[in-house]
């Protein structure tokens with residue numbers, strides 16, 4: 001699950017995959033949450049701005065015969081309390097509403113987004129100053145300011161909307177600042193800076209892309225709020241009362257609520273529909289422009305029935321020999337996407353012998369982690385895993401329920417993750433995080449679990465465990481955190497330990513120590529160990545057997561010595577070549593080559 005991206009000037013400042021605006025538009029208009037509200041807003045907008053064409057009468061013309069008249073062919077929505085045509089006022093009423101919402105959005109985004117980028121990206125004084133202004137603005141009651149401005153400007157709705165935009169700016173500011181702060185310390189942003197990419201380009205290509213989705217959602221909500229607030233102001237009589245407006249129509253309707261409640265209905269429906277459409281549209285746009293690559297779907301009952309039916313295939317297969325701790329046969333993993341299934345493992349086989357170490361090796365995306373997650377039954381909810389059989393310690397666990405498979409974790413099977421620090425909760429001490437699972441899973445008492453935790457920490461090479469127990473994760477190094485996680489994994493005395501790239505996040509000297517520790521513990525405990533790695537050096541260092549994976553398939557498998565000596569597949573040869581450095585494994589290979597040359601065979 002790690003990806004190694006080398007940052008060069010060629011790709012600096014350019015995200016690897018950028019969704020084109022055409023593809024966003026296509027996905028938006030094929031999504032019901034985009035198409036339906038989009039059509040509603042478009043229809044209302046077109047109707048509003050074609051008001052001179054589609055009005056049936058002059059919206060200001062008073063016809064006493066039309067007072068509170070019910071809908072008819074000549075007046076499709078009837079007449080209001082003073083005898084004006086309701087339809088004509090409704091279509092004209094939207095013009096000011098949309099213009100007002102646009103002003104609010106432009107002012108809010110225009111002030112809030114640049115300020116948020118500035119504060120979030122540079123921090124320090126600009127951030128403190130802008131945050132102070134934003135907090136000050138948020139503490140001012142906006143409605144009161146609007147009423148004062150309304151008094152001073154004789155209810156000029158466009159000025160009022162601009163002021164409302166200023167009050168919306170802190171929302172944009174906070175959103176943009178938070179998203180920018182989250183991204184600014186990402187390694188790819190540091191890499192872009194180191195590559196000499198300008199701040200404006202980093203902001204434009206990396207940060208704006210990340211904040212686009214929340215800003216779009218915020219804008220849709222802002223449009224809805226602006227329409228609502230504007231209608232509220234018009235409702236209380238602010239603005240040009242002679243001009244048709246939705247808020248004004250609702251105010252008129254309110255006055256006649258007892259005599260003619262119908263007057264409220266058309267403006268309320270149109271306003272409600274438009275506000276709801278903006279909200280739904282924003283959420284859909286956010287979903288589409290978000291970071292998810294493809295929409296996933298939840299597994300249906302039919303999917304689950306199919307998985308169970310396919311799982312029963314394993315029932316007829318013989319159990320593995322006694323010295324096989326884990327055997328996986330014909331493992332396939334697919335993901336249920338919106339319109340199809342995407343298969344990422346295509347029938348993977350591997351096995352680990354009792355008290356032996358298996359290395360699963362392959363480049364990024366080859367399917368190593370998916371294979372072990374399927375073994376551990378830890379795949380995400382939309383994953384469909386099928387296998388001819390998954391035997392752990394002689395028992396086929398494939399037909400077992402999720403609950404029974406989960407019950408194996410922490411006892412029979414333990415797991416060591418890739419990123420030690422991020423797998424420890426920063427809110428709790430190391431001691432708490434070791435003791436808690438012991439009490440829950442192993443049902444140990446408080447005192448017993450504390451003593452056991454201390455003994456385990458000592459066992460993984462921590463010389464002052466009592467002190468370490470009191471530390472928080474941020475107070476320990478990566479290597480120490482990995483030792484803590486290894487101690488936790490050993491607690492249940494597992495028969496199988498799965499380590500997913502356990503040294504990737506550590507520096508080279510610590511990597512060697514952690515591997516050495518794993519090798520020692522595995523031998524002492526007699527556990528089977530699966531190490532997932534992309535580094536053949538690690539395989540050479542610690543593994544007895546190796547399974548080489550590529551594109552969700554096993555390319556080659558066998559004892560490490562044999563595969564190093566004579567890799568059958570060109571891909572395996574490439575992987576071995578890639579790990580050739582000054583490490584121990586390189587020396588071993590050189591010695592091997594030397595021996596073969598002395599014996600007269602080609603190296």
Ligand SMILES: Nc1ncnc2c1ncn2[C@@H]1O[C@H](COP(=O)(O)OP(=O)(O)OP(=O)(O)O)[C@@H](O)[C@H]1O
Nearest residue numbers: 001002003335344363364365366367368369370380
């Ligand atoms: N949740 C998911 N939905 C869809 N596809 C996924 C999902 N998780 C992983 N995949 C795909 O499964 C394939 C195998 O991923 P996996 O994480 O097993 O690779 P890996 O060999 O462990 O890589 P790395 O060394 O980077 O961890 C990849 O193509 C990946 O895109």
